[in-house]
Amino acid sequence: MFITAKQITKNVERLYEILTKELSLTTDRSGGVEEGVLTMWDILEVLKDPPQTADQALIDKLVVGAGVHDLSAKICAVWDHFPLERGTLEPHLKLLAGTKFITQNAVNDRWTADGANGRQHDDADKIIELYWACLCIIAGMKVDLDDPVNSSGGKNPDVIATATDGIKWGFALKTLARVSNPVNVPSNMSRLMRGGIKQINASSVDKGMVVLNMKNVIDHDLIRQTMHIFGWDKAREQLVSQVANYTNDLHLNHSHDLLADLQASPRVAPQAALVAHVATPTNIFGRTVMTEVNAMVEEVFPPSRDDGAGSYAAEVHWLLWTLNDVVQKVR
Template sequence: MTILANNDGARNMRALAEATVRCVCSLGTRLRHRWRRWRTRKQGIQVQIAGASDLVDSFEELLATHGVSIPRHVSTGADMLSLWRILNTIKAGFAGTPDDMRLEYTAGLAVHDLAAKVLAVEDHPDFPTLIPHLKMLVQGAVHLTQEPPADADAYNKLVEVYWATLLMAKSIRVLLDHPKNSKGDNPDVIALDGSQAARAYAFKTVRSPHTQSLLDHIVKGVDQIERCPAPEGIVAFNLTPRLLGAGLWPEACFFADWQQPAVRTIEMLTGMISDVLKDNGQEAIDDVFSGKKAVGSILCVAFIPTVARNPITGNAVVMPLKVATLINLVADRPPSAAMLAEIEAANHTMQTALG
């Protein structure tokens, strides 16, 4: 869900909440109608997982045609596509609670989502540019909702290929910075919409809770955008690592309403960026963007699993919470109408391309 946020207080937060709820409930309706369900009931919990077996089969086949095979974990020997463990356990008879398989459900939802996004653009002319990123899957970075057991850099790069697929799904041509040969001086994704100017996205995966780290990432992203050929760009943060321990999947219970984890996520992301402004002052932030091609907003994305009550059935469901939030830091440097439309289109694909 893409929410255009700023720092104007309670009125805007209420609008944020209302828009978030509309997006989440709309997504839930689509999921119920479009997903084939595997179900298990235990202590009142109903877990719904996409009937993703065929889709993930197709994903693995597509990867194999490009020389990419998903490995087994070097220590446990488990298939890195842990969706299979979930499906097999459910079909065999699940004797635990969703909390017992929290990591597996998290991985299953995320792998299904990634597979759907990649398969949707396999015929795009720029698909070959995704292959170097997809090859990093062999290092264990198979999904965005948890840090991998191996190479952290592979995880950092995965959000780039994910965003690129969202743009490609709208028939937008893309330039994707090579994950291994990158010198760190170019934005990670550049959108080339033939009739309009190029737009750059400088992605940063943020783990540190310190505002200085966020500011350093902003400065680096602004500098990368300045040196690229695109006349406009935006710094984008993958803040998933900052949220994994934030209680968005409560222990041994679930949210009474889907809006609760969604609104909470928006509040936390907004707070993280607002703290950069609070700790450094508006003048210092203005100086970072002054005379630069980067817009004065930060695109924040996060991929979080949660458990919430289905408003139609009353059952609790495990669901992926995928958030894209645009937060303004410098009021007089907004994204262009073209960039706003592009982000909105990418978000629409993120929420609706489910395989």
């Protein structure tokens, strides 16, 4: 998927207008990419006028910014075409204005004592909630988004969306932290999924599912190298392969308690959505464009499960297909 600078600028300028003029939010700037931290405003400024340059600092901003462009497109679509839903997004947009991002080549030093778990900025973790809420709204669902500051403390799913048939869905969204050793990722996936199941069980939703954001545990550099050498299709294969390596280990070594929790939780879907996004700037015929590789992997538990048409699993499969369609078409 190629996104031109013109497309990027249009959505980013509109988001900038929403944040500064319609919500009267002020900028919160950091020391910039040189210090390993970017704010939303740093990224928006670059994306408003993408440079024709190979400067590494600007490339870092554009790499992070591709995801911001994708988020911008979804936010603008909701804000401009679903005005009654603006209030749903506003608390998260206020948080977004102060969000800081760790750049691709910066070292995250927030490790736990045993070195097993890294911790991303809490505010940045909330972005996936905003993104998923936008997908649901655009897909025609009525959304109740847990307040990012005055939240329920995990008592409710992060996004509650009522479908046109009246079914209330609860989505527990979990962002995997960066780890010093990738071998720890599958056990972290199991732990986060079990926490999401607990959230859904404690709520009043009719049905629910867990969504794992994989962005922090993906080897972005390897995927970008694959894209430059072999093209987009091979890069997407590489992304899906990385996710599959984690899920295979999860099923083999860390699924016993997870499967027990799912079996005891009939309202929770027997599959999870694993989402990932990688981007890199490139120059085509003198134009800066963003090459994006997205994946929404539907992981079934157990992997041998094969529910037929009309089953809960089939219903979830169709829902994820609909949401992924929004991801690909709203740019």
